[in-house]
Amino acid sequence: MKILVCISHVPDTTSKINFTDDDTKFDTQGVQFVINPNDEFGLTRAMWFKEKQGASIDVINVGNSSSEPTLRKALAIGADKAIRINSEPLDGFFVAKQIAEYVQTNSYDLIIAGRESIDYNGAMVPGLVAGLLKMNYVTNCTKLEIDNGKAKMDREIDGGKETLSCSLPLIIGGQKGLVEESDLRIPNMRGIMQARQKPLEVLEAFEFSSNTNTIKFYKPEPKQAVKLVSADNLDELINLLHKEAKVL
Amino acid sequence: MSVLTYIESSNGKIKKNGFELASYSCELAKSLNTDVVALTINAEDVNELSSYGIKKIIKVNNESLNKFSASSFADIISKVADNTSSSHIVLCSSLDSKYLAPLLAADINAAYVNNVIGLPTNLEPFTVKRSAFTNKAFSDSSVSSEKIIIGLSNNSFGLVESSVSTEIEELDFEVQNSNLTVDSSEKVSGQISIADADIVVSAGRGMKGPENWNLIEDLADTLGAATACSKPVSDMGWRPHSEHVGQTGKPVATNLYIAIGISGAIQHLAGINSSKIKVVINNDPEAPFFKAADYGVVGDAFDVVPRLNEKLKEFKAQNS
Numbered sequence: 101m102k103i104l105v106c107i108s109h110v111p112d113t114t115s116k117i118n119f120t121d122d123d124t125k126f127d128t129q130g131v132q133f134v135i136n137p138n139d140e141f142g143l144t145r146a147m148w149f150k151e152k153q154g155a156s157i158d159v160i161n162v163g164n165s166s167s168e169p170t171l172r173k174a175l176a177i178g179a180d181k182a183i184r185i186n187s188e189p190l191d192g193f194f195v196a197k198q199i200a201e202y203v204q205t206n207s208y209d210l211i212i213a214g215r216e217s218i219d220y221n222g223a224m225v226p227g228l229v230a231g232l233l234k235m236n237y238v239t240n241c242t243k244l245e246i247d248n249g250k251a252k253m254d255r256e257i258d259g260g261k262e263t264l265s266c267s268l269p270l271i272i273g274g275q276k277g278l279v280e281e282s283d284l285r286i287p288n289m290r291g292i293m294q295a296r297q298k299p300l301e302v303l304e305a306f307e308f309s310s311n312t313n314t315i316k317f318y319k320p321e322p323k324q325a326v327k328l329v330s331a332d333n334l335d336e337l338i339n340l341l342h343k344e345a346k347v348l
Numbered sequence: 349m350s351v352l353t354y355i356e357s358s359n360g361k362i363k364k365n366g367f368e369l370a371s372y373s374c375e376l377a378k379s380l381n382t383d384v385v386a387l388t389i390n391a392e393d394v395n396e397l398s399s400y401g402i403k404k405i406i407k408v409n410n411e412s413l414n415k416f417s418a419s420s421f422a423d424i425i426s427k428v429a430d431n432t433s434s435s436h437i438v439l440c441s442s443l444d445s446k447y448l449a450p451l452l453a454a455d456i457n458a459a460y461v462n463n464v465i466g467l468p469t470n471l472e473p474f475t476v477k478r479s480a481f482t483n484k485a486f487s488d489s490s491v492s493s494e495k496i497i498i499g500l501s502n503n504s505f506g507l508v509e510s511s512v513s514t515e516i517e518e519l520d521f522e523v524q525n526s527n528l529t530v531d532s533s534e535k536v537s538g539q540i541s542i543a544d545a546d547i548v549v550s551a552g553r554g555m556k557g558p559e560n561w562n563l564i565e566d567l568a569d570t571l572g573a574a575t576a577c578s579k580p581v582s583d584m585g586w587r588p589h590s591e592h593v594g595q596t597g598k599p600v601a602t603n604l605y606i607a608i609g610i611s612g613a614i615q616h617l618a619g620i621n622s623s624k625i626k627v628v629i630n631n632d633p634e635a636p637f638f639k640a641a642d643y644g645v646v647g648d649a650f651d652v653v654p655r656l657n658e659k660l661k662e663f664k665a666q667n668s
């Protein structure tokens with residue numbers, strides 16, 4: 101089984117979000133970049149298929165050279181080969197077009213992406229790739245088993261879950277549940293050394309345009325200070341929620 | 349050119365967020381100088397939409413659509429968009445609608461902008477405000493393609509009531525076969541889901557252990573609220589993963605979010621920040637959540653929560 105894991109290179113969850121160039125660009129200064137957490141769950145699940153079912157794992161990122169450490173980390177965790185499509189990831193549509201084009205000439209049985217990347221929260225890359233290539237697609241995927249070319253998965257739905265099945269090829273948008281937090285792997289020294297020898301292919305981007313453009317970023321308005329209510333005066337809290345906030 | 353909105357239903361009934369979607373779509377159509385068509389799939393009674401300005405409904409009822417299928421639903425929306433020459437399609441931010449949106453976008457070659465929190469700020473080029481970085485920031489995004497799919501954030505626009513008379517057209521389409529099948533689905537019955545709830549009662553590690561969650565469930569019961577939790581609580585298996593909210597869990601955008609024994613880590617706050625009113629109950633006055641909340645009580649959850657619950661019961665009894 102050939103697996104492709106799509107890796108988004110995102111600011112670490114603790115990052116302070118700031119902008120530069122007249123609030124038109126994300127300020128990367130002092131920001132630590134990581135594998136998008138939803139993708140990391142997927143990569144870790146892919147490792148299970150590699151170790152238990154002999155699958156091979158390629159990882160792909162559409163990005164400039166600054167995302168190479170993130171791809172190297174994926175190799176250190178255990179992916180076999182990395183592909184970087186050399187371009188600024190202009191928007192989700194652009195990224196999906198690049199990945200779909202790559203997949204068309206390098207077929208895969210299973211493509212794993214995250215349900216969304218935690219920077220722009222587009223929640224569209226795997227769905228667009230699926231739509232462009234007419235592949236089976238399941239997002240918010242919290243469980244994935246593959247047996248004899250048949251996939252069984254769980255999808256989170258509002259207020260519950262459902263179980264689905266289909267044949268391969270398949271693309272999923274993964275999230276926690278695919279593996280548990282405690283299954284995530286920190287690359288060891290051996291993995292890091294091996295990753296240096298593994299192929300990291302850089303391809304020129306295909307000629308597509310994006311269809312959205314971020315004109316300006318804003319930070320949320322500063323919040324008013326919290327109103328503290330004494331634990332001995334809970335009637336006052338109810339009164340405020342009823343009369344002032346009007347939520348009761 | 350018209351505005352098409354797909355309004356979800358559950359067990360034949362229009363879902364509550366449908367009224368916000370209808371309200372938004374009507375205002376959007378006004379600014380574009382065009383009309384709105386609402387599409388429902390397997391809804392029975394759609395009359396309530398007349399109170400929110402919807403003059404035309406296309407009602408599709410087909411047994412093969414009883415189970416949600418992202419590709420078949422996207423296909424039907426795509427056909428209706430084509431029939432009605434719709435250029436703007438408005439979707440809600442339920443998990444189902446977010447699932448089908450990119451499939452639809454690929455099919456009709458539309459741009460998809462999600463997490464939209466308001467009407468366009470500009471029409472040439474079409475520009476909308478969205479949340480980004482899991483609510484740590486906002487952006488103005490312009491769209492260059494002719495067709496646009498707008499994913500409206502829950503509770504971001506509100507309701508605009510306007511009673512009109514509505515024409516209902518029933519249409520049927522052939523449903524595509526797919527080898528992707530839904531084999532079973534489980535909904536926790538009798539409980540409100542986080543996505544549909546007006547009030548969410550959420551608790552963290554401060555609750556000490558799963559055996560104490562009856563305090564949280566009782567409070568949620570009184571308020572008709574959904575229950576949620578912080579990430580470590582679900583990681584430790586005290587509560588199901590489906591309750592984990594935050595940057596790597598579910599986003600929450602309710603009217604009232606009550607956080608009990610949750611410290612307010614940046615990843616937690618990111619996911620719940622777009623809730624309108626936030627209340628924190630925590631015994632540590634230094635907990636970061638107090639900086640993010642509107643109202644706060646410094647106190648021991650084991651003392652405060654049961655007393656708050658009793659007082660709320662009295663309040664409910666008097667005000668119902």
Ligand SMILES: Cc1cc2nc3c(=O)[nH]c(=O)nc-3n(C[C@H](O)[C@H](O)[C@H](O)COP(=O)(O)OP(=O)(O)OC[C@H]3O[C@@H](n4cnc5c(N)ncnc54)[C@H](O)[C@@H]3O)c2cc1C
Nearest residue numbers: 552553554578579594595596597609610611616631632649
């Ligand atoms: C990559 C990444 C992603 C993450 N994503 C998320 C996410 O999506 N959602 C999320 O929630 N977290 C997330 N986290 C974890 C986050 O950083 C915090 O660790 C977590 O939110 C803390 O949970 P907590 O508030 O329940 O626990 P704690 O931080 O331990 O806080 C418990 C609180 O309870 C209070 N308390 C204790 N006893 C009582 C009492 N008797 N009465 C009242 N209050 C009491 C304490 O004062 C404390 O403030 C993420 C972390 C990482 C690294």
